[in-house]
Amino acid sequence: MTFTELSLAPEIERAVREAGYEAPTPIQEGAIPGIIAGRDLIGCAQTGTGKTAAFTLPILHRLRAGARGRLRALILTPTRELALQIGEALRAYGRHLRLDSAVVHGGVGHSPQEEKLRRGVDIVVATPGRLLDHMGRGYVDFRSLEVLVLDEADRMLDMGFIHDVRRIVGALPARRQTLMFSATMPDE
Numbered sequence: 044m045t046f047t048e049l050s051l052a053p054e055i056e057r058a059v060r061e062a063g064y065e066a067p068t069p070i071q072e073g074a075i076p077g078i079i080a081g082r083d084l085i086g087c088a089q090t091g092t093g094k095t096a097a098f099t100l101p102i103l104h105r106l107r108a109g110a111r112g113r114l115r116a117l118i119l120t121p122t123r124e125l126a127l128q129i130g131e132a133l134r135a136y137g138r139h140l141r142l143d144s145a146v147v148h149g150g151v152g153h154s155p156q157e158e159k160l161r162r163g164v165d166i167v168v169a170t171p172g173r174l175l176d177h178m179g180r181g182y183v184d185f186r187s188l189e190v191l192v193l194d195e196a197d198r199m200l201d202m203g204f205i206h207d208v209r210r211i212v213g214a215l216p217a218r219r220q221t222l223m224f225s226a227t228m229p230d231e
């Protein structure tokens with residue numbers, strides 16, 4: 044399969060080519076068409092398989108049209124490193140679009156993240172604990188949320204984030220697209 048066959052918006056396909064990618068990886072081939080079609084999805088994939096692009100590309104595709112500056116996609120991931128990596132991917136693949144994202148993680152001050160959330164962003168990438176902090180302080184408005192991604196869901200379980208994730212998911216609109224990526228599929 045080629046990237047052209049995935050029918051991503053031209054601005055996104057251009058950014059993918061500029062990143063030097065020649066063809067989609069298997070997880071991208073398997074996931075992108077269904078995500079573009081608006082389906083919920085469980086993807087079995089480890090880091091290093093191209094999983095980040097498998098969800099960021101179709102999310103950028105979906106959000107490229109429509110009102111900007113309202114939180115429409117939330118990506119939950121277990122660690123600060125992964126959150127920053129996903130933030131970088133969104134910036135690289137979205138460089139020809141005008142969507143804004145914020146990365147929210149612990150270990151740093153609240154203020155710059157709050158400032159960014161208050162100004163309004165289209166996509167938030169977050170670790171669960173810090174996102175709950177911001178929610179508690181009233182800085183996050185989920186009313187326009189359309190897409191939720193649970194990245195490395197098995198690691199979030201292992202790290203004890205299940206209650207935090209449940210609380211966050213409980214605050215989201217029920218009508219949304221939900222995508223889950225995990226290297227393993229434990230029953231929980």
Ligand code: AMP
Nearest residue numbers: 064066067068090091092093094095096
């Ligand atoms: P990930 O599994 O998302 O951590 O991605 C692993 C690495 O693969 C990253 O450095 C990506 O830039 C790179 N990558 C993602 N998709 C492709 C692709 N289709 N072709 C070549 N490299 C890719």
